[in-house]
Amino acid sequence: MTGIFCAIDTPDLAAAEKLAASLQGVVDIKLGLEFFTARGAAGVKKVQAAAGARTKLFLDLKLHDIPNTVAGAARAAVAGCRPDFLTVHASGGREMIRAAVEAAGDTKILAVTVLTSLDANELAAIGQGDDAQAQVLRLARLAVAAGAGGIVCSPREIALLRKELPKDVILVVPGIRPAGAVKGDQKRVMTPAEATAAGADYLVIGRPITQAADPVAAARSMCG
Numbered sequence: 001m002t003g004i005f006c007a008i009d010t011p012d013l014a015a016a017e018k019l020a021a022s023l024q025g026v027v028d029i030k031l032g033l034e035f036f037t038a039r040g041a042a043g044v045k046k047v048q049a050a051a052g053a054r055t056k057l058f059l060d061l062k063l064h065d066i067p068n069t070v071a072g073a074a075r076a077a078v079a080g081c082r083p084d085f086l087t088v089h090a091s092g093g094r095e096m097i098r099a100a101v102e103a104a105g106d107t108k109i110l111a112v113t114v115l116t117s118l119d120a121n122e123l124a125a126i127g128q129g130d131d132a133q134a135q136v137l138r139l140a141r142l143a144v145a146a147g148a149g150g151i152v153c154s155p156r157e158i159a160l161l162r163k164e165l166p167k168d169v170i171l172v173v174p175g176i177r178p179a180g181a182v183k184g185d186q187k188r189v190m191t192p193a194e195a196t197a198a199g200a201d202y203l204v205i206g207r208p209i210t211q212a213a214d215p216v217a218a219a220r221s222m223c224g
C-alpha cells in the first residue's frame, strides 16, 4: 500500500507538535528545511515525540554541498532522531551521495532529481531545458548507483523510473493534489489515486492537509 508523508512546513514548534500528534496513526510526517532551520534537531525530536514511536519520519533537508560537508550534515541530522529518510540533491554528484549514504547509517538516503516546482520555462532559464525526463533519468540512475535507497520524483516521472530503475528503489512523490484542489506553486501534479496507480511507494502531501479546515479528515480522505 502507498504510504503518505504529510509535509509539515512551518517554523512554529507548537503548531508542528499539535499537527503531528493529531495525525498519529493516520499518515507519517515530513519535516523540511523551513522547520529544521527554525527549530533544529531539538525541534525535530520534540515533533517526533509528539507523533509517537510508530510514525515514520522523513527529514527533507535536500543537502547539496561538497562531500565532506554533506557527510557531516547528514551525520548531524540523523543523530538523535534517526529518521527513516533524508534527502540530498542528486545533482551534487556521485561522491557527495556516497558520502551521505555512508554517514546516514540506517537512515535511507533519497535523492531529489528535478524540483516539481520547475516548469519547462524555469528549467530552460537555469540551463536544464533540453529534456526534463532525460535529466531526471540520468540523475536518478546516478543516485541509485551511488547508493541512494530511493528517488524523490514528480508524478509524471513515476512510470519512467519504475520501468528503468531496479524494483527495490523507493519512489517518493510530492506534487500531489486531490482532484479540483488549488495547485499553488506545484506545476506537475497528480491526484493521490493516480500517483498510487502509477507506482509511487510514498506520497508527500503538504498544504492540502495542513491548510485544510480539518487536517485529520483531509489526511484520511487521501488515504483512500
Ligand code: C5P
Residues within 6 Å of the ligand: 007, 009, 032, 060, 112, 113, 114, 115, 116, 117, 152, 153, 154, 174, 175, 176, 184, 186, 204, 205, 206, 207, 208
Ligand atoms: O504543500 P505541498 O503538497 O506542495 O508540499 C510538497 C512538499 O514536498 C514540500 O515540503 C516540498 O518541499 C516537498 N518537495 C517538493 N518537490 C520535490 C521535493 C520535495 O515539492 N521535488
